[in-house]
Amino acid sequence: MPRIRSGLLPGVCGIVVALVSQxxxxxxxxxxxxxxPGVDEVITLKARDGTxxxxxxxxxxxxxxxxxxxxxxxxxxxxxxxxxxxxVDSDGKVQIGRYLDFFADELAKRGVGFFxxxxxxxxxxEVSPWMKLDRAVFSKATMSVMLDDxxxxxxxxxxxxxxxxxxVVLLGASEGTRLxxxxxxxxxxxxxxxxxxxxxADNAHDTIVWQMSVGPxxxxxxxxxxxxxxxxxxxxxxxxxxxxxxxxxQLPFAPLDVxxxxxxxxxxxxxxxxxxxxxxxxxxxxxxxxxxWAQLMNLTSAYLLEWWDVEPNWTNLRKLDIPLHxxxxxxxxxxxxxxxxxxxxxxxxxxxTNLTVHIYPSANHDLDxxxxxxxxxxxxxxxxxxxxxxxxxxR
Numbered sequence: 001m002p003r004i005r006s007g008l009l010p011g012v013c014g015i016v017v018a019l020v021s022q023x024x025x026x027x028x029x030x031x032x033x034x035x036x037p038g039v040d041e042v043i044t045l046k047a048r049d050g051t052x053x054x055x056x057x058x059x060x061x062x063x064x065x066x067x068x069x070x071x072x073x074x075x076x077x078x079x080x081x082x083x084x085x086x087x088v089d090s091d092g093k094v095q096i097g098r099y100l101d102f103f104a105d106e107l108a109k110r111g112v113g114f115f116x117x118x119x120x121x122x123x124x125x126e127v128s129p130w131m132k133l134d135r136a137v138f139s140k141a142t143m144s145v146m147l148d149d150x151x152x153x154x155x156x157x158x159x160x161x162x163x164x165x166x167x168v169v170l171l172g173a174s175e176g177t178r179l180x181x182x183x184x185x186x187x188x189x190x191x192x193x194x195x196x197x198x199x200x201a202d203n204a205h206d207t208i209v210w211q212m213s214v215g216p217x218x219x220x221x222x223x224x225x226x227x228x229x230x231x232x233x234x235x236x237x238x239x240x241x242x243x244x245x246x247x248x249x250q251l252p253f254a255p256l257d258v259x260x261x262x263x264x265x266x267x268x269x270x271x272x273x274x275x276x277x278x279x280x281x282x283x284x285x286x287x288x289x290x291x292x293w294a295q296l297m298n299l300t301s302a303y304l305l306e307w308w309d310v311e312p313n314w315t316n317l318r319k320l321d322i323p324l325h326x327x328x329x330x331x332x333x334x335x336x337x338x339x340x341x342x343x344x345x346x347x348x349x350x351x352x353t354n355l356t357v358h359i360y361p362s363a364n365h366d367l368d369x370x371x372x373x374x375x376x377x378x379x380x381x382x383x384x385x386x387x388x389x390x391x392x393x394x395r
Contacts, residue, residue: 201339
């Protein structure tokens with residue numbers, strides 16, 4: 001079953017998948033409660049403007065003295081400190097899991113705490129629909145406002161007696177990869193590194209245009225390896241369908257074969273999605289927040305316009321002298337892998353050596369995370385990131 005969690009703006013090829021995921025999280029499903037290596041604490045705090053915020057801190061159950069901590073910065077859209085997802089367990093039973101507990105558990109095993117915050121206006125619920133969303137409040141969550149909110153959270157963490165304020169790592173996913181470097185520059189004390197999953201290289205305008213032109217084809221290439229040659233024929237699709245029946249729902253062939261020539265190509269997808277791109281750009285121009293709310297993961301024109309034409313993200317990275325790490329898949333349909341290489345070159349040209357790039361062939365925006373992979377510590381990108389965090393926060 002698909003999950004909802006990271007992301008900058010919606011990957012367009014996955015429109016059907018996204019709708020299925022939203023429906024899944026409104027079902028009355030069982031919540032898994034496994035024995036975990038950490039101890040959770042739900043924390044309430046207030047933003048600088050007085051808006052109430054909720055967060056969850058997980059500390060290792062076995063610890064001596066102050067522990068290092070990771071502060072997580074979400075992907076775009078409405079997010080809670082749980083980020084629930086649906087999955088089918090080993091008994092074939094559909095359940096709801098908490099994606100961010102995976103991070104907390106793996107880090108707790110390595111002696112590291114994990115802090116994640118619900119975005120303003122987003123309240124985690126223990127039952128369906130799993131999140132209470134206050135549109136009026138969340139609509140004020142622009143990039144600058146969220147940066148302030150994360151700053152308040154970081155101050156709170158540093159003041160906790162269980163936390164070593166000199167060993168803090170910022171971990172940003174997608175949207176969070178733009179905010180984490182800015183937060184590190186604004187509040188540098190004790191921040192020993194920034195990790196970025198699914199690096200968002202571009203401004204909002206260029207991100208939308210890319211996601212609604214090039215990005216969908218990369219999603220197809222990830223779902224069906226046969227497409228990596230440049231097209232997906234009907235015969236190749238039918239063969240893939242034999243081993244993955246979900247393709248019929250995730251990637252219906254006929255609607256995507258726009259020119260009806262028996263194969264799906266990048267041009268087919270770009271033509272198919274062009275009306276939606278034009279509609280989205282016009283909605284931003286017209287400040288049509290109702291349409292944007294429905295089409296772009298509860299986002300608003302104020303959110304988009306604040307970073308509509310800003311400089312590339314590498315300009316934020318260049319301001320930092322602490323270790324920086326980017327983890328990115330070559331078949332990420334949400335954020336360009338080319339932007340990672342541009343950042344690498346930009347810092348190299350500036351004489352900086354503190355950026356390390358970790359590229360994963362054929363991985364998607366989620367770095368190939370699935371519930372099944374989580375049972376073994378996650379796919380390579382996650383295991384490597386968690387081990388890296390343990391190393392950079394060791395005394």
